[in-house]
Amino acid sequence: MNINDRVEKYININEVVPRDGLQNESIILPTKDKIALINQLSYTGVKYIEITSFVNPRWIPSLADALEVAKGIERVPGVKYAALVPNLKGLERALKAEVDEVSIFLSASETHNKKNINKSINQTYPILREVAKEALAAGKTVRAYLSTVFGCPYEGSISVDQVVAISEILFDMGIRELSLGDTVGVAHPSQIEEVLEVLLNRFSAKGFAMHFHNTRGMAMANVLKSLDMGIVSFDSSLGGLGGCPYAPGASGNLATDDLLYMLHGMNIQTGIDDNRLVKVACYIQEKMNRKLPSHSLRSGC
Amino acid sequence: MNINDRVEKYININEVVPRDGLQNESIILPTKDKIALINQLSYTGVKYIEITSFVNPRWIPSLADALEVAKGIERVPGVKYAALVPNLKGLERALKAEVDEVSIFLSASETHNKKNINKSINQTYPILREVAKEALAAGKTVRAYLSTVFGCPYEGSISVDQVVAISEILFDMGIRELSLGDTVGVAHPSQIEEVLEVLLNRFSAKGFAMHFHNTRGMAMANVLKSLDMGIVSFDSSLGGLGGCPYAPGASGNLATDDLLYMLHGMNIQTGIDDNRLVKVACYIQEKMNRKLPSHSLRSGC
Numbered sequence: 001m002n003i004n005d006r007v008e009k010y011i012n013i014n015e016v017v018p019r020d021g022l023q024n025e026s027i028i029l030p031t032k033d034k035i036a037l038i039n040q041l042s043y044t045g046v047k048y049i050e051i052t053s054f055v056n057p058r059w060i061p062s063l064a065d066a067l068e069v070a071k072g073i074e075r076v077p078g079v080k081y082a083a084l085v086p087n088l089k090g091l092e093r094a095l096k097a098e099v100d101e102v103s104i105f106l107s108a109s110e111t112h113n114k115k116n117i118n119k120s121i122n123q124t125y126p127i128l129r130e131v132a133k134e135a136l137a138a139g140k141t142v143r144a145y146l147s148t149v150f151g152c153p154y155e156g157s158i159s160v161d162q163v164v165a166i167s168e169i170l171f172d173m174g175i176r177e178l179s180l181g182d183t184v185g186v187a188h189p190s191q192i193e194e195v196l197e198v199l200l201n202r203f204s205a206k207g208f209a210m211h212f213h214n215t216r217g218m219a220m221a222n223v224l225k226s227l228d229m230g231i232v233s234f235d236s237s238l239g240g241l242g243g244c245p246y247a248p249g250a251s252g253n254l255a256t257d258d259l260l261y262m263l264h265g266m267n268i269q270t271g272i273d274d275n276r277l278v279k280v281a282c283y284i285q286e287k288m289n290r291k292l293p294s295h296s297l298r299s300g301c
Numbered sequence: 302m303n304i305n306d307r308v309e310k311y312i313n314i315n316e317v318v319p320r321d322g323l324q325n326e327s328i329i330l331p332t333k334d335k336i337a338l339i340n341q342l343s344y345t346g347v348k349y350i351e352i353t354s355f356v357n358p359r360w361i362p363s364l365a366d367a368l369e370v371a372k373g374i375e376r377v378p379g380v381k382y383a384a385l386v387p388n389l390k391g392l393e394r395a396l397k398a399e400v401d402e403v404s405i406f407l408s409a410s411e412t413h414n415k416k417n418i419n420k421s422i423n424q425t426y427p428i429l430r431e432v433a434k435e436a437l438a439a440g441k442t443v444r445a446y447l448s449t450v451f452g453c454p455y456e457g458s459i460s461v462d463q464v465v466a467i468s469e470i471l472f473d474m475g476i477r478e479l480s481l482g483d484t485v486g487v488a489h490p491s492q493i494e495e496v497l498e499v500l501l502n503r504f505s506a507k508g509f510a511m512h513f514h515n516t517r518g519m520a521m522a523n524v525l526k527s528l529d530m531g532i533v534s535f536d537s538s539l540g541g542l543g544g545c546p547y548a549p550g551a552s553g554n555l556a557t558d559d560l561l562y563m564l565h566g567m568n569i570q571t572g573i574d575d576n577r578l579v580k581v582a583c584y585i586q587e588k589m590n591r592k593l594p595s596h597s598l599r600s601g602c
Contacts, residue, residue: 188566189525214518217559217596221521224490258518265489295518 010269012048012233014179014209015041015256017284018069019050019084021241023060025288031065033287035072040280041238042076045272046256050082050103054090070097082143086117091131095138102135103179104128105145106170108163109152112183116147125169132173141176145211149180150187150195160198167203177209179235182222185215185252189225196229209233212254214240214293219254220262227268234259239281239292255294257281311570313349313534315480315510316342316557318585319370320351320385322542324361326589332366334588336373341581342539343377346573347557351383351404355391371398383444387418392432396439403436404480405429406446407471409464410453413484417448426470433474442477446512450481451488451496461499468504478510480536483523486516486553490526497530510534513555515541515594520555521563528569535560540582540593556595558582 018038022029029037034052041049051073057064066083075081082101085094094102106124107113113121132142148155149163163180170178180195192210199208210226210233212219223234240255260274282301285292319339323330330338339352352374358365367384376382383402386395395403407425408414414422433443449456450464464481471479481496493511500509511527511534513520524535541556561575583602586593 188563190567215596215599216562217515217521217556218563220518221525221563224522224525255518261517262489262519262522266491295516298516 011263013046013256013270013272014048014235015046015238016050016235017238017241019053020253021237023053023063024242025062027288028062029287031068034069037284038073040283042074042079044276044280047078047271048080053084054093055084055086067093067097070099085131087127088130091134101141101143103143103145104131107147108158108166109148109155111154112148112152129173132175136174142174143177144170144175145179145181147181147183150182150191151184153184160195164198164202167199177233178207179209179211181211182213185213187222188218189221192222192225193229205230206232209235211235214252214254239285239297240294241292252293257294257296261296312564314347314557314571314573315349315536316347316539317351317536318539318542320354321554322538324354324364325543326363328589329363330588332369335370338585339374341584343375343380345577345581348379348572349381354385355394356385356387368394368398371400386432388428389431392435402442402444404444404446405432408448409459409467410449410456412455413449413453430474437475443475444478445471445476446480446482448482448484451483451492452485454485461496465499465503468500478534479508480510480512482512483514486514488523489519490522493523493526494530506531507533510536512536515553515555540586540598541595542593553594558595558597562597
């Protein structure tokens with residue numbers, strides 16, 4: 001009955017604000033501010049920062065300075081600096097940028113994948129396999145994002161079998177971790193339980209991260225349920241910045257600052273210093289020039 | 302492991318928007334709009350509506366029309382119409398208004414209670430006992446609110462022993478249900494578990510309701526944990542309207558519409574029709590002339 005008897009006492013937080021948080025914002029943060037943001041994050045105790053995306057800048061102009069950002073930041077020992085990579089061309093730039101890990105991505109929904117990268121899921125596999133192979137050969141680790149796992153804005157529900165089949169293929173590519181995305185924020189705790197029960201029957205819990213959006217206010221309850229199922233890795237975005245540009249109605253990543261309030265309150269360690277993190281949240285809120293969705297920031301900076 | 306094996310399949314929702322939602326708003330809703338709000342709510346399937354407060358209108362001017370509201374609404378069979386009552390004078394008005402149930406209230410924190418009603422906890426008991434006795438004699442049921450159960454803005458943490466002792470005294474007054482309030486929204490799931498574990502060792506889970514504020518984004522996770530502990534009754538406010546006027550920094554009741562998204566998604570019944578309820582949420586959002594905190598309303602009305 002006691003959740004504390006089951007959940008791990010140390011949870012990995014993957015801070016995605018420099019990439020997922022900024023990619024869809026109308027304000028394009030200057031390169032020097034992105035570098036300042038990442039450098040500040042590096043000293044909060046967070047062990048993983050997704051610093052940018054090497055997707056074609058025509059698609060995501062706000063992250064066109066990926067190489068400059070990666071080259072400009074301080075590399076703090078113990079912090080893993082990762083970037084999103086869509087294909088070999090992106091990988092080439094990412095390797096030049098000397099990131100520690102690359103993240104490949106795919107959608108569990110055919111329609112969403114098509115709208116996102118103009119390819120079917122089956123057409124996407126060879127590209128991802130090639131990127132993963134080359135990245136591993138270059139001594140990098142590889143992570144994968146699987147989006148719309150809990151529902152798609154175009155197709156509605158997504159079969160768990162589909163998620164299992166895709167996971168199998170992605171793990172076979174040698175990925176270190178698979179981030180399961182609730183891209184449009186439709187998941188509720190029972191669904192988390194149902195999907196994870198099937199997945200964890202087949203794969204280790206340590207192979208997954210959860211990536212929740214707070215669109216319907218469910219993110220924190222879904223984290224609680226995921227902890228309960230043995231998940232030890234969560235993506236979150238400082239201040240709750242970000243969403244998915246290809247998912248209508250999607251808004252608000254789970255806020256790192258809110259997540260820490262819950263985890264630290266529950267005596268689960270993350271290695272992150274709350275006070276330092278909130279200062280960085282205030283920095284980015286000021287730069288974005290609007291109230292961010294995070295609850296922790298509402299009481300003021 | 303499966304939460305659905307433990308939690309009840311039917312949960313009582315206590316809709317508090319006409320009282321807790323409106324009491325602290327700068328816009329004073331005209332009496333006819335309050336009546337329209339309650340009448341619409343009565344047809345959503347909700348079984349419990351706290352329609353107003355018989356606190357001295359000098360304290361809560363926005364609810365000065367308590368009697369007119371109570372007299373003006375339609376009484377739909379199967380719906381319990383309740384009101385907040387601070388003392389015998391308030392009870393007299395509530396009885397005249399023919400409410401079904403009266404709610405008495407107290408804070409678990411001495412300082413908060415003093416600031417709220419200018420009396421110590423011990424000085425408050427005889428007043429509550431008298432109200433409860435008279436209400437029961439008049440054939441009404443009695444409910445109690447205990448605020449700052451999980452933390453006080455003035456005193457910080459509140460001892461569980463204090464909560465147990467107060468609960469004992471309140472149950473002895475013949476109350477039907479005790480609503481445990483996280484008035485400033487500081488609670489996290491482990492704390493819910495710790496407090497409920499002690500309380501439910503002594504009292505039946507059926508005797509409690511949980512009253513969460515979403516100040517730090519914890520409300521939904523706390524509901525999930527409470528369900529897990531066997532709680533079957535939750536207070537919530539349509540659109541997330543309301544807070545506590547005497548608790549600095551407090552904001553946003555748990556939104557009924559968001560709560561239903563989770564409960565119904567988890568196959569837990571409430572008897573409430575989501576679509577009808579969202580229409581009422583849109584009605585009150587329009588009347589309040591601002592974006593309400595509910596997540597469900599963000600996708601538009």
